[in-house]
Every structure is written in C-alpha cells, then in structure tokens.
Amino acid sequence: MPAVRPPGPPGLPLLGSMLDLKRDPLGAYLAAQRDHGDVVRFSAGPPGLRARFYLVFSPEGVQQVLAGQAADFRKENAFYHEIRQSLGNGLLTAQDEDYVRQRRLVQPLFTKRRVDGYADAVATEAAALVERWAAVPDGVVEAADEMSRFALRAVARILFGADVEAAIDVVRTRFPVIGRYVRSRAISPLPLPRSWPTASNREGAAAQRELYRVCDDIIARRAGQRSDDLLGLLAEARGEDGEALDATELRDQVLIFLLAGHETTATSLTFALHLLGKHPEQQRRARAEVMSVLGDGRPPRAEDLAALPYLTMVLKEAMRLYPAAQTFGRRASRACTVDGVDIPAGADVLVSPYVTHRHPEHWEDPERFDPERFTPEREAGRHRYAWFPFGGGPRACIGQHFSMLESVLGLAALLRAFEIEAVDTEVPVASGITLEARGPVRIALTRLG
Template sequence: MSREVPLVAGHPLLGSLKELREDVLAAYLRAQRSVGDVVRFQAGPPGLRTEVYGVFSADGVQQVLGSQAANFRKDNPTYDEIRESVGNGLLTSQDDEYVFQRRMVQPLFTRRRVDEYATAVRAEAVRTVAGWKSSSDGVVDVSSEMTEFGLRAVARILFGADIDTAIDVIRRRFPVIGESVLRRGVSPVRLPRTWPTPANRRTIAAQRELYDVCDRIIAQRAADGEHDGDDMISLLVRARDEDGSGLTADAVRDQILIFLLVGHDTTATSLAFALHLLAGHPEARARARAEVDTVLAGRPVTAEDTEALTYLNQLLKETMRLYPAAPIIGRRAFADADVSGFRIPAGADVYLTPWVTHRHPDYWERPETFDPERFTPDQEAARPRYAWFPFGGGPRACIGQHFSMMEACVALATVLQRYDVEAYDPPGHTTPVALGMALRPAGPLRVRVTARTTEAAA
C-alpha cells in the first residue's frame, strides 16, 4: 500500500511560503536532506493554501517522466502561460497534437541536420569573442556575452538571412514575455489578460510585435516556393506528413517562438557557467585547452570534431549537473499514482528538481565539487539513468539535446582556441543564481581573458 507523502515542516500559519519564495532551490535541497526523496510542501494561509510535491530520487524521476509519463501532464499554470504567450508548440502541446508536431519537427533535429547548423554556430561564436579584444582590462561578463551569442546563434538558424530583421525585436520583447510567464505562472490570482493593467499591456504589445515579425518572414518563405532556404522557418514551411499535410502558418510561428524561448537561454547558461568554472580550475582549463589544440590543430571546429572533444563534453555535462538550465520541471498528476512507494493524488502539482537530484549523495560523491571525470563512459554507465537529466527524459525528452550539446561544444572550443580564461573573482567567491525562463547567475559572471598568440582560422 502506498504511504502518505511526508510534509515538510513550515510556519504554523504560512507553511513553507517564505522559504519557497526566498529560495525555492535551497528549500527543495533542504527538504531532500531532512525529509526524503518524496516530499510535500504547503504554502499560504488556511483557506488559500496550496500544496506541491517534490520528487528527488532517480527512480522517482524515471516514473514521472518515463514509465508513468502519460499520467503526469503539462497542465500546470506555467505551461498554460507559455501557451498563451508564445503559442502551443512542441514544448507545451500534448496528446495527438504533440505526436503530430513531433513527427513534423523531428527531421529538423536529426544528427545530420543538426551537424549542418555547426557553421552558423561557429560564425556567431567568432563574432562574439572578436569583441573581447577591445576590453580595456581584459575582464568580460560571460553571462551577458553568452546570452547574446545564444540568441544570435539560434536566431540565425531559425531566421537565416532575416536574422537582422528579427533580432532586435526578439532582444527587446522576449524578456517581457519571460517575465510575464514567470510572474503569472506562480501567482495565486491571475487577472484576465484582457484587463488593461500596465503589465498586461506590456505583454500584449510584446506578443504582437513578436508575432508580426515572425508572420511576415513565414509568409515570405511560403511565397518563395518549395526549394528555397535551409533555415528552420523554410524547413518547417515545407515540412509534410505522410498524407501530405503540413503545418499552418500559425503552427510554424508557435514552433519558432518555442525554440527561441527555450533554445537561447539554456545553452547560454551552460556556456557561461562552463567558462566561469574553467576560469577557477586551472587543471581542467589546461586539459580542455590541450584537447582543443590537439584535435583541431588550429583549424575551425566542425560538428564532426565534437565527438573527439571528449573532455569538453565531460566538462559541459558536469557544468549542466551543477547548473542545470532547467533546474525545476513541473507536471500535474491526472490520476492517483504511486511514486517510489508514496501516493500522489490526482490533480497534484509535482516538481522534479535536477538541481537537487544532481546533488543527491546517493549518486554523487562530493556533489558540490566540479569534477568532469564523473562523466567518463564507465562512470556514466555505473549511475542510474535519471541521476542526471538536464534535458528531461522519457517520451517528452528534449528534442534539441543533440543540438544543444553540439552548440555548446563548438562555441566552447572556439573560445578556447582564441583565449585563455582565468578567474577574476577572489578565491572562495560563490556564484548566486536566479530563476528566469532558465537558470542564470544573479549578477555578472566575470572572467579575465587573454588572447592567445596563435589563433584558429575563422
């Protein structure tokens, strides 16, 4: 018989509201350490109290994302807000609609197709680091730099030659959309979007401008004919199912905006923290640089090189362990379920937390220590599958996992060919994090860069 999920102790009146609002990641981590791998939080005063469940063990995550995935759905308020803001694309769609969308989009993310995107990724990485030479003190904020790189790289792949038409709108308007999704997704009271509040007006204006620029480019691609263009918009416009059906213009726009929403911040987070960690770990930095120099021998990195850059892949995975771009993954139970021997009731909001599972002492020795050796093939094979899940898992695993790893590896190799990175912050400095649409540093993430004497070809 399933056991009742233990309650995390909180304030007599407000429950865990204060802890969850102040630092939800720390609250989940404390709960796992003090209560266990399946926990229950209550937050808010009686009568307005909400209840959420946390699942932290690898086997529990496997049940929610894998074996019981059909019962744990994307029906919570945050996903509702994403649907309202940028459309019902692959991230948020469900059931038959999701199956159809995945079938249509999958050809854009085959290994062969993804490898073709590497040239655009490298060009944007070169463009980004070219500006570092002008830094008077040799110090750069890799958080802002990698955010700009991630935005331009994804936008170039999506919009192709129209990147300059779209990039300014995306840069200005996506933060407005993201802020609205986060604010409304956790609010106990969500005012109708039609009410003319200042926040609603800002969000609607941002949405309208984003939709307009996408719609114009999609219409142009459709008018260009069947054989023009290899950017993602062109590929989506031409995509056809077995029966000859394709995506509507609105559906193409939804996919593009979802890719933008989840695509640029996630890789930017991984790259920024990877550079910051390398700057503070001289041995890892030297090994990564030596591997880049040996494998590439001064030539531009290609997608084919990423498999040979084994240590770079290990350190990127270790970075994603410590700083998963999606540190919390939410689902809602459709029916009663048993997870790791505990009863999860129908309608419950369930949160999986890579931030916690990636630090679980049952799977990770010295979990707060940066150690890329954790991701040698032997070490990976010895751990449960869901001890590390920055890309989710199960039938809803991120379709862009290979693209994200390729993009990060190509960009990191490009940086290390051109610059040495060293720590700027004093020893013992800790990096506070914040939750946006992706995990991010709470402030600048500074490293000192020095141009290498021998540069790679462009």
C-alpha cells in the same frame, strides 16, 4: 510495502512555505530533500488559496514521472499554461494529438545528420564573438550576457538565415519580459485576468505583440519561397498524409525554438566558463584537447565533437551543477504511486535536476566541480535519471544534440583564443523560466597566440 503520505516542511501557520519558496525555491528544495527524503509535499499560500504540490528527487522517482508512468503526468500545470498563453502551442507545451502531430513533422529536422549541418552557423557566430572579445579594452566580459547573445544569434541564424538581423534585437529584449511575466503569473495564488489593464499585463502583452510581429513578418516574407534554414525546412515539412504546419503553428514552433534553443545553451556556456575560470587545471586540460584538434586555426566542425571528449565532460559537469531547466513539473491525471508514495489525482508534481544532480547517494561530494564524473565508465555505472538536464521519456528535449553541438563547438572556439579567469568567484542563482545568475558572472580574458 504500502504507499505512504510524504512528509514536508511545516512552514508557517498562515502562509505555509510560501516565504521560503519566494525567497529561495532551490534552497528550499535542497533542504527538503535533506530533511524529509525523496518525495516531499509542500504547502504554500494563505488559507483558501493554498497550493499543495509534490517534489520528487530520487532518480527512480524521476524515471517514473518522466518515462515509466509518463501517461499519468501531463503538462497541464500553471507554468505550462502561462507559457502557452504567451508563446503559443509549440512543441514544448502541446499535448496529446497536437504534440504527436508536431513531433512527427519536426523530428526529421533534428536528426544527427541534419543538426550537424547547423555547425557552420555556430562556427560563424563563434568567430564573430572571438573577434569582438579580442577588442574589449579591459579584457573583462559579463559571461551571462555574452553567452545569451551568442546562443541567440546562433539559433536565430539557423532558424532565419539571412533574416537573422531582423529578429535579434526584438527577441533579445522581449524574451526576458515574457519570462518574468510568465513566472510571476505561474506562482501567483490568484493571477488576475490577462485582459485587465494592469502594468504587468500591458508590459507582457506588448512584449508578446512584438515577438509575434517579427516572426509573422519573416514568415509572410518567406511565403512561397524555398530556403535551407530551419524556418524554410519547417514550412516545407509534410506528414505522411501531406499535412503541414500553418502560419500560426510555424510561429509557435519558431518562438519555442528561440526560447529553448538559446536560453538553455546560454546557461550551460555561462557556467562552463565560470567553472573553468575557477579551475585552471581543468581549463588547461580542456584547452590542450582543443588545440590538438583545432590547433591549425580552422573553424570547428560537427565531426570535431567526437574528438573533444574532455570538453564534452566539462559541459556535462556544468549542466549537472547548473542545469538550465532547474525544475519542471507535471500534473497527475489519476491517483498513483511514485517511489512508494501516494500522489492524488490532480496534484502538481515537480522534478528538479538541480536537486537530483546533487543527490548524495548518487554524487560524491556533489558541490565539487569534477568533469571526470562523466567518463564513459562512470556514466554507465550511474542511474539513467541521476543526470537529466534534457528531461527524459517521450517528452525528452528534441534539441539536445543541437545544444551539445553548439555548446562544445562554441566553447572550443573560445578556449582556443583566450585564457579565462573568473572575476566573480561566487555566483548565486535564481529560478526563472530557466536557471538565472543572480548577479554578474564576469570573466577576465587573456588573448592567446
């Protein structure tokens, strides 16, 4: 069958779909899939500055972009450029030889055996969180803020060990500034040079300087010392020819790990708590499983992951409905065909877990919370790219086992200690660097035991 040019929303004569995308991009993508199919062309912006890009929604098309034809789709779009400018050329943004070299050096630090060794740090932070929540006077906490704090402290402890406190406050306050700055520049049809002294540029530059400073100070303080935390292991990592990461490369990797390692996990945990707080029967089942494994009160361990299959299913379903990487993009390096549709060279191509995870041909009643979708039998019968919160292909997330370990063990510790009820039953979401709650995600806690 010959390839065809894809349809797309008509938009407005002067601005195309710009207003819809600015107001609610995820809603616009869902509507586009419903009305126009699995490969959709968007146009947005005024004449002369109009951006045109393609959304690919079918699992088959996603597989082509991320895996089967991955060499034809590069991380060269405006979004990755802005992350690179703000947070350096780490594993998330590197290309070609830089990426191959970094992946070769870093991969041994993310094997299952190595990641399982990080479980103690997760358990330490989870225990501290339980103690803090137990002292909340009215028993109501804001899950998004709390999970961001927990996930950041866990990943920072794994990265920095004893230096964790030196980094927490700066990272916690500066990363959101960088996130807003990166997104505003990436979606602008004509971003001003970063050197111009606008309020936004000054704020973004100040946040970047503070993040660089705290990482550089810790790296300099460690020079010549051996340590067992992830920063120490990164500093000691060597390739086959003895190559190592220099101080700038170390900082770039640390910043990317801090970003990817805490925001994604925080999103998964926030919405897992929110969903369990709305669905008491699934919460009771998850807690019963946790108590059968951790009922003796001991800290959760890496080997407990295999004994918590239902809790893992809960988290996978939360990541289906609320994937942290709600949309991510590539740029076509040559003209090609995706899912039967022509894609021109140089076109920006986006895939959206948020939309594909709701694809009606692959998910029955897609808005319903149902952890049973992730039994081994049902997973085996589903297309590999119907669910892809960690991406896929050669650029799949290197930290996916760590994210699942942190999420399952952290959630297990909380369910053992508290019964949870959602205060905010409806939580609108928005697109940032990762998926964000647009409003509070409060949960009410009842202490158990």
